[in-house]
């Protein structure tokens with residue numbers, strides 16, 4: 499890679515993760531409960547009129563951001579530097595070995611990891627591959643407990659901060675000057691969008707949907723399209739038991755024995771060596 503491209507990719511990793519501002523504290527708006535005293539209500543009204551909010555000052559932690567184990571207030575991706583490095587390593591291997599196919603992430607939040615995929619394509623002058631950006635853009639589905647026991651009691655769907663609109667994600671691509679017609683959006687629940695998506699071949703799959711159902715929908719609909727030599731990355735393997743179970747169930751069912759490699763405390767990946 500040319501030096502200017504190397505510098506571009508490295509700088510992008512720092513900006514997408516917000517790591518370049520790690521030395522400064524962030525100011526996190528304090529959530530007030532539903533039940534408020536009259537005094538609190540008066541104070542909040544007073545602040546609102548003046549466009550003020552109460553914030554908690556939080557110091558950022560370098561190590562946690564590196565491994566994506568914090569909730570980054572301003573970053574365009576939750577995943578830390580190590581997982582971005584992993585995307586780049588897989589991508590390099592794909593290019594060197596001419597592995598056919600597009601790149602996809604299922605579960606994109608603010609879009610950062612897919613923006614990074616698009617930047618890698620651009621920096622390497624790859625004009626024939628799409629980046630697929632799959633998400634409800636409304637957060638996670640409530641658990642379907644009858645069908646997926648492993649998701650019983652899952653509360654991700656209650657988390658509003660995981661619901662980022664498609665317009666915001668498109669704006670995020672635009673602000674890096676990386677939105678074009680080779681970035682394809684799949685809006686809706688994975689169970690509805692992935693089976694009918696017009697994806698032909700994939701070289702890189704990144705599953706980041708947290709739950710058993712979301713992970714299984716990705717595996718069932720996409721793994722058969724992954725080229726031999728391509729990579730599959732599972733973001734929540736260490737962090738979410740349901741996700742890990744979905745991967746184990748799928749691997750057992752299809753006799754997948756490729757070695758699972760750790761990226762950090764939660765994410766893993768493997769390289770597809772044979773068709774299933």
Ligand SMILES: C[S@@+](CC[C@H](N)C(=O)[O-])C[C@H]1O[C@@H](n2cnc3c(N)ncnc32)[C@H](O)[C@@H]1O
Pocket residue numbers: 574575576577603604605606607608609610611612632633634635636637638639660661662686687688689706707708709711712
């Ligand atoms: C943890 S966030 C993804 C983080 C992101 N990869 C990043 O780089 O920061 C999980 C995302 O998955 C999406 N999601 C989870 N399950 C889904 C499903 N079944 N269908 C559609 N979207 C889903 C949520 O809307 C959310 O944006």
